[in-house]
Amino acid sequence: MMASNQRTSVLFLANSEHGQTNIILAITHELLVRGDVDVHIGSFPALERRIDKLLADNASAYDGSFRSRIHFHPIRGPSNTDVFIRTGKRGAFHPPGYHGAVLGFQSLCEDIWGWTEEEYVDIYNCCVEIIKTVQPSVIAADFFFLQGRDAAYNTGYTAILINTTSLTHIVLGLQSQSAALWKYPL
8 A cells, every 4th residue: 555655656557569558658648747646657568669769759848857757667478469470360350241250250369369378377477566566556457458457456456447449439339220320429
């Protein structure tokens, strides 16, 4: 638990892919501009270069203490990209139509969550270690980073889930008869 004189801290747990981390980097930038929050990012090593670029490009927007308020914690094991490359596929492509979609869905979990059991557990354990070391005020986890979500939950934290998909994309499919196109303005 955080001591009363300790600064508020947020721990982001995320995959390292651009689409999954753009929101986290934007929030990190805002927290550094505000100057009153320590930011910890737990992710795969590929993300560290993007964090360094964010800091270099925006150093003039931050106060003098910003370097002491941001911390990168590398997660060991293969990233989501590494796992996908291992499948040997060029992308998540499938033939058109119903039968093509079924073929695509059959390999979807392997394509985007293809860690072996040992890799999954190692990444999960690394996230738990980071959480125990940082003891953050709050954890914000990438919606698709299941190991981070599990680690937050199993260490007693309720994680704020950050999803790169807008609510519009999720609920449009729930409206029957294409109501999203005619019934309610977007």
